[in-house]
Amino acid sequence: MSYFTWDSSLETGIEAIDVQHRQIVDYINRLHDAIAENDRASVREVLDQVVDYTLTHFAFEEQMIARAGYRHLASHTEVHRVFAERVRQYQARMEQGEDVSKKLLSDLRIWLTNHIKNEDRDYSAVVKAHLQSGEDQGWLSRTLGRMFPR
Numbered sequence: 794m795s796y797f798t799w800d801s802s803l804e805t806g807i808e809a810i811d812v813q814h815r816q817i818v819d820y821i822n823r824l825h826d827a828i829a830e831n832d833r834a835s836v837r838e839v840l841d842q843v844v845d846y847t848l849t850h851f852a853f854e855e856q857m858i859a860r861a862g863y864r865h866l867a868s869h870t871e872v873h874r875v876f877a878e879r880v881r882q883y884q885a886r887m888e889q890g891e892d893v894s895k896k897l898l899s900d901l902r903i904w905l906t907n908h909i910k911n912e913d914r915d916y917s918a919v920v921k922a923h924l925q926s927g928e929d930q931g932w933l934s935r936t937l938g939r940m941f942p943r
């Protein structure tokens with residue numbers, strides 16, 4: 794049983810978003826394992842990866858909901874900004890030698906679960922309708938390729 798198990802209650806029904814959310818869940822599980830193994834180097838490494846990836850995901854999501862004309866774009870962006878700030882504070886404490894990795898891990902899991910189930914769910918109908926219209930197909934594949942190169 795993994796630390797953070799993906800289930801259908803986390804699905805938005807928007808493929809690009811669900812793929813990214815699953816990737817974040819995967820990183821959080823890797824972070825959990827690194828902490829459990831007491832492997833400080835890999836805790837740092839995975840922590841940086843999950844933070845980087847999550848910030849890129851936020852930036853993608855903000856562009857996507859803006860293009861879909863989602864009316865709560867400003868407040869959604871603000872929620873992302875506040876969370877990113879909280880994560881930066883944890884990282885700063887880590888850099889000063891304080892071990893807050895477990896707190897950060899549980900904060901990530903709880904915050905993300907709530908955010909996906911509430912704020913992200915709220916834009917899903919508008920974004921799905923926008924993507925189904927097909928007018929942003931080119932933008933979607935270009936942006937995914939640029940922000941999430943394989």
Ligand SMILES: [Fe+2]
Pocket residue numbers: 854869873908912913
């Ligand atoms: Fe979001």
